Amino acid sequence: xxxxxxxxxxxxxxxxxxxxxxxxxxxxxxxxxxxxxxxxxxxxxxxxxxxxxxxxxxxxxxxxxxxxxxxxxxxxxxxxxxxxxxxxxxxxxxxxxxxxxxxxxxxxxxxxxxxxxxxxxxxxxxxxxxxxxxxxxxxxxxxxxxxxxxxxxxxxxxxxxxxxxxxxxxxxxxxxxxxxxxxxxxxxxxxxxxxxxxxxxxxxxxxxxxxxxxxxxxxxxxxxxxxxxxxxxxxxxxxxxxxxxxxxxxxxxxxxxxxxxxxxxxxxxxxxxxxxxxxxxxxxxxxxxxxxxxxxxxxxxxxxxxxxxxxxxxxxxxxxxxxxxxxxxxxxxxxxxxxxxxxxxxxxxxxxxxxxxxxxxxxxxxxxxxxxxxxxxxxxxxxxxxxxxxxxxxxxxxxxxxxxxxxxxxxxxxxxxxxxxxxxxxxxxxxxxxxxxxxxxxxxxxxxxxxxxxxxxxxxxxxxxxxxxxxxxxxxxxxxxxxxxxxxxxxxxxxxxxxxxxxxxxx
Amino acid sequence: xxxxxxxxxxxxxxxxxxxxxxxxxxxxxxxxxxxxxxxxxxxxxxxxxxxxxxxxxxxxxxxxxxxxxxxxxxxxxxxxxxxxxxxxxxxxxxxxxxxxxxxxxxxxxxxxxxxxxxxxxxxxxxxxxxxxxxxxxxxxxxxxxxxxxxxxxxxxxxxxxxxxxxxxxxxxxxxxxxxxxxxxxxxxxxxxxxxxxxxxxxxxxxxxxxxxxxxxxxxxxxxxxxxxxxxxxxxxxxxxxxxxxxxxxxxxxxxxxxxxxxxxxxxxxxxxxxxxxxxxxxxxxxxxxxxxxxxxxxxxxxxxxxxxxxxxxxxxxxxxxxxxxxxxxxxxxxxxxxxxxxx
Numbered sequence: 001x002x003x004x005x006x007x008x009x010x011x012x013x014x015x016x017x018x019x020x021x022x023x024x025x026x027x028x029x030x031x032x033x034x035x036x037x038x039x040x041x042x043x044x045x046x047x048x049x050x051x052x053x054x055x056x057x058x059x060x061x062x063x064x065x066x067x068x069x070x071x072x073x074x075x076x077x078x079x080x081x082x083x084x085x086x087x088x089x090x091x092x093x094x095x096x097x098x099x100x101x102x103x104x105x106x107x108x109x110x111x112x113x114x115x116x117x118x119x120x121x122x123x124x125x126x127x128x129x130x131x132x133x134x135x136x137x138x139x140x141x142x143x144x145x146x147x148x149x150x151x152x153x154x155x156x157x158x159x160x161x162x163x164x165x166x167x168x169x170x171x172x173x174x175x176x177x178x179x180x181x182x183x184x185x186x187x188x189x190x191x192x193x194x195x196x197x198x199x200x201x202x203x204x205x206x207x208x209x210x211x212x213x214x215x216x217x218x219x220x221x222x223x224x225x226x227x228x229x230x231x232x233x234x235x236x237x238x239x240x241x242x243x244x245x246x247x248x249x250x251x252x253x254x255x256x257x258x259x260x261x262x263x264x265x266x267x268x269x270x271x272x273x274x275x276x277x278x279x280x281x282x283x284x285x286x287x288x289x290x291x292x293x294x295x296x297x298x299x300x301x302x303x304x305x306x307x308x309x310x311x312x313x314x315x316x317x318x319x320x321x322x323x324x325x326x327x328x329x330x331x332x333x334x335x336x337x338x339x340x341x342x343x344x345x346x347x348x349x350x351x352x353x354x355x356x357x358x359x360x361x362x363x364x365x366x367x368x369x370x371x372x373x374x375x376x377x378x379x380x381x382x383x384x385x386x387x388x389x390x391x392x393x394x395x396x397x398x399x400x401x402x403x404x405x406x407x408x409x410x411x412x413x414x415x416x417x418x419x420x421x422x423x424x425x426x427x428x429x430x431x432x433x434x435x436x437x438x439x440x441x442x443x444x445x446x447x448x449x450x451x452x453x454x455x456x457x458x459x460x461x462x463x464x465x466x467x468x469x470x471x472x473x474x475x476x477x478x479x480x481x482x483x484x485x486x487x488x489x490x491x492x493x494x495x496x497x498x499x500x501x502x503x504x505x506x507x
Numbered sequence: 508x509x510x511x512x513x514x515x516x517x518x519x520x521x522x523x524x525x526x527x528x529x530x531x532x533x534x535x536x537x538x539x540x541x542x543x544x545x546x547x548x549x550x551x552x553x554x555x556x557x558x559x560x561x562x563x564x565x566x567x568x569x570x571x572x573x574x575x576x577x578x579x580x581x582x583x584x585x586x587x588x589x590x591x592x593x594x595x596x597x598x599x600x601x602x603x604x605x606x607x608x609x610x611x612x613x614x615x616x617x618x619x620x621x622x623x624x625x626x627x628x629x630x631x632x633x634x635x636x637x638x639x640x641x642x643x644x645x646x647x648x649x650x651x652x653x654x655x656x657x658x659x660x661x662x663x664x665x666x667x668x669x670x671x672x673x674x675x676x677x678x679x680x681x682x683x684x685x686x687x688x689x690x691x692x693x694x695x696x697x698x699x700x701x702x703x704x705x706x707x708x709x710x711x712x713x714x715x716x717x718x719x720x721x722x723x724x725x726x727x728x729x730x731x732x733x734x735x736x737x738x739x740x741x742x743x744x745x746x747x748x749x750x751x752x753x754x755x756x757x758x759x760x761x762x763x764x765x766x767x768x769x770x771x772x773x774x775x776x777x778x779x780x781x782x783x784x785x786x787x788x789x790x791x792x793x794x795x796x797x798x799x800x801x802x803x804x805x806x807x808x809x810x811x812x813x814x815x816x817x818x819x820x821x822x823x824x825x826x827x828x829x830x831x832x833x834x835x836x837x838x839x840x841x842x843x844x845x846x847x848x849x850x
Contacts (some may be wrong), residue, residue: 019627036624042832237707266667309725311725331724331726331727332729335727339727343725348719348721348722348727349721349722349725351719351720351722352715352718352719352722352723352789353718353719354714354718354786355714355715355718355786355787356713359711359714359715362724363711363715363723363726363728364727366708366711366712367712367723367726367727367728369708370708371707371708371709371712371732371736372707372708373708373709374706374711375708375709417726491703
């Protein structure tokens with residue numbers, strides 16, 4: 001089979017507690033751009049990492065050009081002709097373009113680096129991409145797009161047979177992406193196999209020939225791009241059978257029926273923008289209303305939450321709270337307005353791992369009170385205990401380090417931290433990700449009761465089912481822009497999914 | 508695989524602070540036991556004029572400067588930073604105290620206040636560079652470490668300014684309750700630090716920022732303020748240590764006061780269980796660490812180890828204590844034993 005460049009069969013990989021890949025097959029042909037799609041936790045990056053030698057597979061076979069391979073390190077993978085370009089440019093900014101391309105494999109003469117050969121090789125690699133750059137230029141003086149190209153040139157310099165592009169366009173603008181696609185097509189025509197990972201639906205349709213969809217560590221299927229409807233792709237990625245939803249469309253939605261259209265507006269976001277993060281967006285949230293942000297990974301959900309909570313600063317646009325124009329330039333200011341935020345990445349941005357459950361719970365109240373007005377130990381314990389009971393946090397003691405708790409219980413500790421502070425707007429970014437079903441249900445119940453008590457909630461979830469069940473208004477995002485909004489009875493998985501999948505030019 | 512993971516947890520659970528303290532305390536006890544049996548006169552105590560004298564008292568007295576420094580250093584390390592300038596700040600404080608005390612009719616409290624004020628100012632400088640301008644702590648505090656002794660020389664006009672004022676000399680050489688006065692200063696500062704960190708939210712914020720700065724930021728904690736305060740406090744502690752050091756030798760010796768003591772202080776804190784990476788801190792552990800280092804030094808001296816080679820055994824003991832505390836080292840040792848057991 002001369003046509004097949006890479007065959008992966010029955011790849012499994014287990015990490016402590018999770019089966020990250022479950023007997024996945026993947027085939028790449030020469031001269032093919034193959035999109036690898038899936039939501040968070042689908043196993044895209046694990047699959048790629050077993051290929052590049054970062055992880056070792058537990059089971060399965062990999063054939064490259066018909067030869068079985070088992071790379072144990074990225075270096076071995078490179079030697080086999082497998083090259084990877086990551087999302088963030090992994091180069092040395094203060095070295096020249098040529099030095100970056102040849103870094104770690106400089107041509108030498110008599111044990112010394114032969115600089116002329118370095119620049120010749122770099123020029124050869126760059127010209128393969130039809131680029132014209134002065135290779136002696138310092139890398140940091142080039143645009144991000146050019147840096148990305150240099151990374152690709154570097155990858156090609158090792159006589160790559162297989163190029164893996166892991167979200168290469170996430171920091172590129174439209175024109176720069178087009179430039180990159182031009183290069184990708186050119187390489188494809190030269191016979192290279194390219195694996196393209198992206199969150200942008202438009203891009204995968206624009207440049208890829210085939211699409212493989214993974215979900216929850218399993219292969220969903222491999223499709224020819226031209227014959228795969230967008231809405232089918234979305235439904236396969238999120239694991240919803242479109243026809244089933246279609247059938248259930250006319251069934252009355254459950255929670256959303258309680259919409260009260262005349263609730264007073266609490267937070268109003270108008271035309272909030274940040275370059276490279278989110279196009280101008282409008283959101284209105286009333287007291288006692290749960291507003292959902294729906295969209296695929298990378299669609300701008302988290303970016304919107306970060307702007308609202310003052311973590312990132314907007315370039316333009318305005319936020320009003322209770323009709324008052326406010327400026328939010330730090331989480332502290334957001335907290336003073338009564339905002340609370342549980343981040344998507346709980347471990348990195350949420351918990352203070354080595355501090356106790358008690359300390360994690362009282363952290364936000366104490367931060368609000370300042371350094372000098374310390375809560376007494378007894379008061380801290382009372383607050384911690386009351387939330388441990390109320391939210392059913394499973395911990396041997398309030399003095400247990402939070403790092404030792406399960407994901408669901410860590411999430412509850414974070415919820416407790418903010419609830420203790422009596423927020424008026426609670427921004428929940430993927431509050432149910434990576435936690436067990438029981439805890440999920442409890443958290444959803446909690447959201448409903450908080451909402452009933454009059455709290456405004458901004459709910460971000462990649463599980464459409466949850467969004468539909470829990471929200472009275474849903475804002476749909478795609479490719480970092482708002483593309484639709486539904487309220488009350490209009491909310492359905494079907495409607496949201498169609499909005500996500502709709503091509504701009506079709507609309 | 509899963510089984511291994513479960514086994515790697517501690518089979519019996521001590522409270523965190525106790526588990527951290529147990530190693531430095533054990534090392535100190537072991538060293539004292541060694542001296543009890545092998546070093547003549549180590550435990551001999553004399554009483555002259557109602558004051559205690561002897562090796563143990565000497566350790567307390569000589570260790571007082573590092574103990575004072577280690578209190579401030581504990582907070583700085585806990586924020587994930589480091590303060591290399593404290594030794595030089597000691598020299599500045601000593602110089603200011605010596606110059607001021609020689610001014611006729613200068614009120615004594617003002618002398619102390621001025622010496623402490625300039626140390627706090629040094630702390631403010633470090634705090635601004637690290638907390639506000641986000642310069643890496645090593646680089647930021649290196650500035651004063653290098654320049655500080657020059658500042659001290661400027662203050663004294665390049666002279667060894669000596670003094671005889673009995674009140675100032677008392678701070679370094681006096682006795683209180685039979686013990687050298689610096690011991691009292693350490694005890695009071697320890698109490699103040701403990702209250703400052705545990706009776707306010709400062710301790711919590713320092714640990715929180717050191718453990719996860721991003722999450723602390725999102726929770727509304729100003730890491731800028733917290734870091735700033737830690738460096739200011741370290742400056743204050745260095746000032747006190749500098750006054751004690753100058754008073755002890757009755758002279759502002761800008762070249763030697765506090766020389767390399769910042770390194771001893773960092774060692775004391777790390778030996779005491781506070782991680783260089785930041786997070787949980789152990790004030791009492793730092794004091795034990797400082798005592799361990801001083802006991803080692805005194806042991807070398809008592810056993811006639813020449814001063815040139817004395818750092819070598821010291822280094823060995825400290826490496827051992829640090830290894831014992833390292834989880835990675837535990838794992839390696841456990842692996843070694845399980846392999847032997849299965850073989």
